[in-house]
Amino acid sequence: MHMSDALVSPAVGGAMWAVSAAGLYVASRKVSHERDDRLPPLMGVLGAFVFAAQMINFTIPATGSSGHIGGGILLAALLGPWAACIVMASILAIQAFLFADGGLLALGCNIANLALLPCLVAYPLIYRTINRGTNGISPSRIAWGGFLAAIIGLQLGAFGVVIETTLSGITELPFSAFVALMQPIHLAIGGVEGLATAALLLFLARMRPALYPALPQAAQQQHISYKPFFILMGVLVAAVGGLLSWYASSLPDGLEWAAERTHPSEIANTSTSHETLARIQEKTSILPDYNLPAADQPRTDIEERAGTSLSGLAGASAVAAFLIILGLILRRKKTVRTS
Secondary structure: OOOHHHOOOOOHHHHHHHHHHHHHHHHHHHOOOOOOOOHHHHHHHHHHHHHHHOOEEEOOOOOOOEEOOOOOOHHHHHHHHHHHHHHHHHHHHHHHHHHHHOOOOOHHHHHHHHHHHHHHHHHHHHHHHHHHOOOOOOOHHHHHHHHHHHHHHHHHHHHHHHHHHHHHOOOOOOOHHHHHHHHHHHHHHHHHHHHHHHHHHHHEEEEEEEEOOOHHHHHOOOOOOOOOHHHHHHHHHHHHHHHHHOOOOOOEEEHHHHHHHHHOOOOOOOOOOHHHHHHHHHHHHOOHOOOOOOOOOOOOOOHHHHHHHHHHHHHHHHHHHHHHHHHHHHHHHHHHHHH
């Protein structure tokens, strides 16, 4: 659901940049007050995993479309909503600048749709509501909360795309037809993401209850080493980003699918802002479209797979390194203020 610049006007893109920047500023202030020393490495390793997982597009049967997980609810459940916003925004920024996935003008929209709405709306209203009450948190509540929140979060993000595209007014995508296609296809994609999120949260609740402080058995693992967990996540990141990404579906994603069927001859007007940002993105994207740069000769199958693996591993490493450093900087700011 990464929006391209072709859907967004400079006014809407700039406004959403401002909204996202304000949200991330608040998030950074909140994270800097966290007391958990595990947060920076957890942000790094979970961010790398979500980056790798987003490379796996899965086919939606009988539609001719594909989708991939967003990951916002998974991160919010494990890191808290504010840290999850920062992690998702970092993933989206690295995807846009290094891999030309999503436009630079549309980056504010993508952060709002894939980070702010799932983490700050769907997570507190759905996930936390389900995991609140007299019976307390439990693995089954964690799974149901993750499942439903992932679906609602993706529905909110898909509707955000429709609103931002309509307000931009630079395409011939009618609102009623566009929303009538965007919401159902992302409901199907959200169902798959919901199942994957529930399964991962349930697995981690049994493997590392300390990630969920409200679980009754969490206290027993407070002082257990996290080294095996980080090693396991590193192996999963390498396997998903370096190998499973070879088998990602090549069908258009839900947004492309809906846009093509709403108005196949979509017309996008470009401005100086679009052209300038496109040139910047062309220079910063070292592995455009998650593959090796274009060459004079068509790439062989081995070269295609090598480019995909390199993109998965390089991107996950960049996300992990950036988030660990950022987390440590935010922790340092807290220490300075405390001193």
